[in-house]
Amino acid sequence: MSSILNASQLDASGRRVVVDPVTRIEGHMRCEVNVDDQNIIRNAVSTGTMWRGLEVILKGRDPRDAWAFVERICGVCTGTHALTSVRAVEDALDIDIPYNAHLIRHLMDKTLQVHDHIVHFYHLHALDWVNPVNALRADPRKTSELQKMVSPSNPKSSPGYFSDLQNRLKKFVSGGQLGIFANGYWDNPAYKLSPEADLMAVAHYLEALDMQKDIVKIHTIFGGKNPHPNYLVGGVACAINLNDTGSAGAPVNMNSLNFVLQRIKEAQAFVEQVYLPDVLAIASSYKDWLYGGGLASENLLSFGTYTQTPGDKSTDLLPAGAIVNGNWDEVLPVDVRDPEQIQEFVSHSWYSYADETQGLHPWDGVTEPNFELGANTRGTRTNIEQIDESHKYSWIKAPRWRGHAMEVGPLARYIIAYASGREYVQEQVNRSLSAFNQNTGLNVGLKPFLASTLGRTLARALECQYCADTMEDDWHALVNNIKNGDTATANTEKWEPSTWPKEAKGVGINEAPRGALGHWIKIKDGKIDSYQAVVPTTWNASPRDNEGNIGAYEAALLNTPMERPDEPVEILRTLHSFDPCLACSTHVMSPEGQEITQVKIR
Amino acid sequence: MSNNVETFYQVMRRQGITRRSFMKYCSLTAAALGLGPSFAPQIAHAMETKQRTPVIWLHGLECTCCSESFIRSAHPLVKDVVLSMISMDYNDLLMASAGHQAEAALETSMENHKGNYILAVEGNPPLNEDGMFCISGGKPFIEKLKKAAEGAKAIIAWGSCASWGCVQAARPNPTQAVPIHKVITDKPIIKVPGCPPIAEVMTGVITYMLTFDRLPELDRQGRPKMFYSQRIHDKCYRRPHFDAGQFVESWDDENARKGYCLYKVGCKGPTTYNACSTVRWNEGISFPIQAGHGCIGCSEDGFWDQGSFYDRLTSINQFGIEENADTVGMTAAGVVGAGIAAHAAVSAIKQTTQRKKTEEEQNS
Numbered sequence: 004m005s006s007i008l009n010a011s012q013l014d015a016s017g018r019r020v021v022v023d024p025v026t027r028i029e030g031h032m033r034c035e036v037n038v039d040d041q042n043i044i045r046n047a048v049s050t051g052t053m054w055r056g057l058e059v060i061l062k063g064r065d066p067r068d069a070w071a072f073v074e075r076i077c078g079v080c081t082g083t084h085a086l087t088s089v090r091a092v093e094d095a096l097d098i099d100i101p102y103n104a105h106l107i108r109h110l111m112d113k114t115l116q117v118h119d120h121i122v123h124f125y126h127l128h129a130l131d132w133v134n135p136v137n138a139l140r141a142d143p144r145k146t147s148e149l150q151k152m153v154s155p156s157n158p159k160s161s162p163g164y165f166s167d168l169q170n171r172l173k174k175f176v177s178g179g180q181l182g183i184f185a186n187g188y189w190d191n192p193a194y195k196l197s198p199e200a201d202l203m204a205v206a207h208y209l210e211a212l213d214m215q216k217d218i219v220k221i222h223t224i225f226g227g228k229n230p231h232p233n234y235l236v237g238g239v240a241c242a243i244n245l246n247d248t249g250s251a252g253a254p255v256n257m258n259s260l261n262f263v264l265q266r267i268k269e270a271q272a273f274v275e276q277v278y279l280p281d282v283l284a285i286a287s288s289y290k291d292w293l294y295g296g297g298l299a300s301e302n303l304l305s306f307g308t309y310t311q312t313p314g315d316k317s318t319d320l321l322p323a324g325a326i327v328n329g330n331w332d333e334v335l336p337v338d339v340r341d342p343e344q345i346q347e348f349v350s351h352s353w354y355s356y357a358d359e360t361q362g363l364h365p366w367d368g369v370t371e372p373n374f375e376l377g378a379n380t381r382g383t384r385t386n387i388e389q390i391d392e393s394h395k396y397s398w399i400k401a402p403r404w405r406g407h408a409m410e411v412g413p414l415a416r417y418i419i420a421y422a423s424g425r426e427y428v429q430e431q432v433n434r435s436l437s438a439f440n441q442n443t444g445l446n447v448g449l450k451p452f453l454a455s456t457l458g459r460t461l462a463r464a465l466e467c468q469y470c471a472d473t474m475e476d477d478w479h480a481l482v483n484n485i486k487n488g489d490t491a492t493a494n495t496e497k498w499e500p501s502t503w504p505k506e507a508k509g510v511g512i513n514e515a516p517r518g519a520l521g522h523w524i525k526i527k528d529g530k531i532d533s534y535q536a537v538v539p540t541t542w543n544a545s546p547r548d549n550e551g552n553i554g555a556y557e558a559a560l561l562n563t564p565m566e567r568p569d570e571p572v573e574i575l576r577t578l579h580s581f582d583p584c585l586a587c588s589t590h591v592m593s594p595e596g597q598e599i600t601q602v603k604i605r
Numbered sequence: 606m607s608n609n610v611e612t613f614y615q616v617m618r619r620q621g622i623t624r625r626s627f628m629k630y631c632s633l634t635a636a637a638l639g640l641g642p643s644f645a646p647q648i649a650h651a652m653e654t655k656q657r658t659p660v661i662w663l664h665g666l667e668c669t670c671c672s673e674s675f676i677r678s679a680h681p682l683v684k685d686v687v688l689s690m691i692s693m694d695y696n697d698l699l700m701a702s703a704g705h706q707a708e709a710a711l712e713t714s715m716e717n718h719k720g721n722y723i724l725a726v727e728g729n730p731p732l733n734e735d736g737m738f739c740i741s742g743g744k745p746f747i748e749k750l751k752k753a754a755e756g757a758k759a760i761i762a763w764g765s766c767a768s769w770g771c772v773q774a775a776r777p778n779p780t781q782a783v784p785i786h787k788v789i790t791d792k793p794i795i796k797v798p799g800c801p802p803i804a805e806v807m808t809g810v811i812t813y814m815l816t817f818d819r820l821p822e823l824d825r826q827g828r829p830k831m832f833y834s835q836r837i838h839d840k841c842y843r844r845p846h847f848d849a850g851q852f853v854e855s856w857d858d859e860n861a862r863k864g865y866c867l868y869k870v871g872c873k874g875p876t877t878y879n880a881c882s883t884v885r886w887n888e889g890i891s892f893p894i895q896a897g898h899g900c901i902g903c904s905e906d907g908f909w910d911q912g913s914f915y916d917r918l919t920s921i922n923q924f925g926i927e928e929n930a931d932t933v934g935m936t937a938a939g940v941v942g943a944g945i946a947a948h949a950a951v952s953a954i955k956q957t958t959q960r961k962k963t964e965e966e967q968n969s
Contacts, residue, residue, distance in 0.1 A: 021704065021705075021743075022703050022704035023704055023740075023741070023742050023743055024697050024703065024704070024707060024708075024741050024742060025703055025704070026697045026698070026699075026700050026701075026702065026703040026707050027697075027698065027699065027700070027701075027703070028698075029668075029669045029698070030664075030669070031664070031739060031740060031741055031746075033740070033743070052739070052740035052741065053666060053738065053739045053740070054731075054738045054739075054780065055666050055731075055738070055772075055773040055779075055780060055782070056773065056779035056780055057772065057773065059777065059779045060772065060773070060775045060776065060777065060778075060779070060909075064913075065913040065915070067913065067914075067915060068913050068914050068915070071901055071914060072772055072775070072909070075668050075670070075771070075772040075800065076668060077668050077669065077670075078667075078668040078669045078670020078671070078672075078673045078674075078801060079668075079669050079670075079673055081670060081673065122673075122676075126676075126699060127698075127699075130701045135701075171688065175688050175689075178656075178657065179631075180656065180657055180659070180692035180694075182657075182687065182691075182692045182693040182694060183687070183693050183696060183699045183700045183701060184700075184701050185694065185700070185701075185702065185710045185713075185714075186701075186702040186706040186707065186709055186710040186713075187701035187702050187706075188701075188702070188706075209684050212676060212682075212683060212684045213682060213684065215676065215677075216676070216677040216678070216679060216683075216804075216887065216888070219677065219887060220887045220888070220890045222887075223886050223887040223890040223891045223892075223896070224890065224891055224896065225896060226893075226896055226898070227886065227891055227892055227893030227894070227895065227896035227897075227898055228803075228881075228886040228887065228891075228892060228893055228896075229677065229886065229887055230670040230673045230674055230677075230801050231670055231800060231801065231903075232896075233893050233896065233898035233901070235856060235898065237856065238856065238857065239897075240856060240861075240896065240897040240898035241896050241897040241898075242856075242857050242861040242862045242897050243862065244862040244863065244864075247862065247863075248863055249862065249863030249864045249865075252842065252843070252863075252864035252895075253862055253863070253864050253897075254864075254891075254895065254896045254897040259891075262890075372734070372738075372779075374734050374737050374738075382743060384735065384737070385735050385736065385737060385744060385745055385748075386743055386744050387740070387743035387744075388743060398738075490862075491857060492856075492857045493856035493857035495855050495856050495857065498855065498856065570706070571703055571704055575703055586667065586668050586669065
């Protein structure tokens with residue numbers, strides 16, 4: 004399947020299908036596609052339908068407070084913006100954090116990764132593959148056999164367990180109130196699992212709901228709450244006291260460290276026994292559905308994450324890099340400070356630039372909202388029936404790396420890590436591919452396997468496993484460091500604004516659950532002068548740019564056949580494989596002198 | 606409430622559907638669900654009798670932290686809430702269907718349960734740009750919100766966005782985002798503020814309503830008294846250190862390691878009404894102060910615009926330190942600091958006096 008990467012090659016002549024709202028995502032999104040007479044998608048349009056203006060709000064505030072504001076960009080990937088923000092401020096002010104803080108931040112960041120991936124797969128994505136109504140037809144004994152086969156170590160596999168669950172499900176639906184399952188696409192032939200597999204997956208949907216509330220307690224220990232744990236410029240606020248007066252009431256003590264280790268081990272068990280086997284089982288049942296690759300086979304970007312030696316990016320567990328033009332053999336270096344590399348365009352976004360043929364680096368970004376619909380829009384300004392994608396059509400800007408639209412996320416991280424020779428990742432991927440080929444009798448190669456909707460979903464599961472495993476290493480490193488006498492958690496040398504230079508600028512980067520994340524800050528006279536975030540969903544949900552390059556969502560939907568165009572199962576499946584986070588993607592800054600357009604207040 | 610709730614059967618009869626058609630509907634439903642004809646009487650029975658209370662859950666401008674918090678609930682477990690206690694008829698975060706099928710589910714629920722559903726709102730509507738800073742189904746979110754509010758029996762404002770405006774409404778509020786009580790003025794609104802609210806507070810409010818068939822008692826600002834009538838400071842486990850004048854002076858100092866009071870590094874616990882120090886977070890594991898960071902006051906109106914989170918609460922009009930939220934009423938969080946500074950000083954003095962007295966007594 005060759006990828007079409009430019010709008011000029013798209014065919015919008017066929018029937019138009021509109022999906023709004025796209026559900027089971029964070030935030031608000033619309034998607035329109037054209038299907039040809041074979042019901043194959045030939046044109047795709049991704050529209051971000053919300054804007055909050057958080058960076059406008061940040062201007063003039065205390066940089067030490069910024070983490071709390073930007074953390075509220077998103078409550079799903081909670082903490083990742085806060086972490087990236089404190090990194091941006093620390094970069095601007097040249098603050099090194101204690102090693103304990105480095106490790107605790109890793110533990111918190113990986114907790115998010117594990118949690119977010121599990122919730123995404125079971126509660127936002129699974130219903131694209133799993134049919135809960137079909138589960139009513141399952142034989143619980145056969146479900147038990149299936150469970151023992153796909154995951155021998157999973158203790159919850161008895162026939163009674165599944166029949167109890169099935170009875171509860173029957174009771175639920177026989178009440179006639181289907182709740183969140185109402186109006187689903189349950190007789191659509193796009194669903195391929197056996198009733199037994201469906202019942203097993205429904206059981207795990209509920210188990211994951213129970214499990215997810217426990218793993219986040221690691222945030223509660225170190226950050227006081229979840230969602231939205233607390234962060235601190237200069238380190239972490241959770242002081243360590245293992246063996247001194249007041250230890251029992253201190254944030255980090257023997258009790259809380261033990262608690263954290265226990266949660267890590269539970270997460271490892273869940274990923275091993277439930278999550279990974281489920282993803283592989285589903286992939287095998289959908290073996291002919293290797294659609295949805297889009298940009299994944301072509302252009303991929305990662306900022307790298309989990310730096311083992313603080314300050315040395317070459318020690319990232321998942322390395323930074325860019326792949327372009329489908330050359331998986333070459334990973335190019337990425338510099339987030341270089342004004343030539345990352346630029347945002349707005350020719351198809353609801354913003355204005357003085358010159359919209361040019362892109363702007365985040366440190367020089369401009370944002371003036373300009374909600375303007377094209378002449379071919381159907382409907383009205385406040386009742387849009389069909390978007391005109393030849394004009395501005397999204398609240399999301401179009402970020403580009405050296406002019407290329409890029410895919411970011413777990414799959415991008417995994418392909419870049421694989422291409423960079425990271426052995427752990429290579430081993431995981433190779434093992435999964437051979438299991439897939441063995442289960443299906445196929446002989447699919449690495450590239451078509453990974454560059455697909457299923458590949459994206461698998462990469463997320465593999466990364467979840469990697470994070471759960473290496474959290475234990477971080478925990479031991481933390482304990483060892485404390486054992487060696489280092490209990491520092493915060494560097495307060497530059498806490499007071501009087502110690503800061505008159506002007507400073509910095510950038511914080513991270514790999515969020517959904518992909519490459521960067522925050523660019525300028526500080527002046529102790530206050531935020533400008534703040535810009537370019538987030539994963541801005542990359543993936545990007546509209547076209549002035550060259551016609553299409554974004555990752557749009558590219559991934561192309562060439563996919565739909566069973567019933569009125570029922571967007573396939574569209575949801577591929578969009579969800581990116582784990583869209585729209586609140587993240589649609590917020591911008593207005594630098595000094597750039598006033599937000601005044602619009603009328605009703 | 607259940608006394609007033611029409612069953613599905615009653616609604617259908619009211620709409621002129623015959624008993625015969627109703628039974629046919631039940632058979633079709635049974636067939637559609639793959640249950641076979643023997644399930645039809647069971648469906649009919651369920652529809653004629655008790656229903657799970659329908660909940661319509663809308664998302665405006667928000668970050669989804671409220672939904673994320675809700676699913677963290679441990680008692681009750683959220684799966685039990687969703688499977689056995691309520692009928693989540695519309696929730697664009699969790700629902701299977703999308704696009705027009707999702708919108709149809711919303712219409713159906715509003716129609717069939719008119720006057721009987723709970724509307725839960727996460728986030729808020731922006732007024733600028735004709736409301737098009739938040740678009741759902743091609744239209745401004747505010748239209749959906751107003752329409753859903755019309756037939757609701759009760760409205761819950763989840764979190765600080767729906768209750769107060771929260772982060773997108775912080776100065777200069779570029780989208781003119783407003784709390785929902787600014788646009789829904791004819792219905793009681795239960796405010797459950799916090800960014801986000803504690804999971805068990807959210808499910809606690811819902812289960813109270815279902816169990817006791819009434820709305821929770823609210824304070825003058827519309828918050829359930831059961832969770833929002835006391836300050837975090839009132840029940841903080843570090844309160845004795847405040848009273849003793851023992852404070853963290855800077856991050857990671859000796860006092861931070863001993864778990865002293867965080868007031869001097871900006872803790873807003875003394876002016877924040879919430880249950881963090883009592884219910885605590887994530888099954889009672891900890892809460893921000895216990896994890897070493899001051900409270901940022903996220904359940905208070907306008908908490909983003911009260912200066913830095915690390916500024917010490919100071920100097921404004923005093924009020925008696927033992928007043929409650931009702932008497933303080935609509936006073937913004939920012940205007941309640943002074944008493945605290947004075948209170949801190951007084952506590953320290955008291956402590957010193959006490960110590961002197963004790964010493965004198967011992968010496969005498």
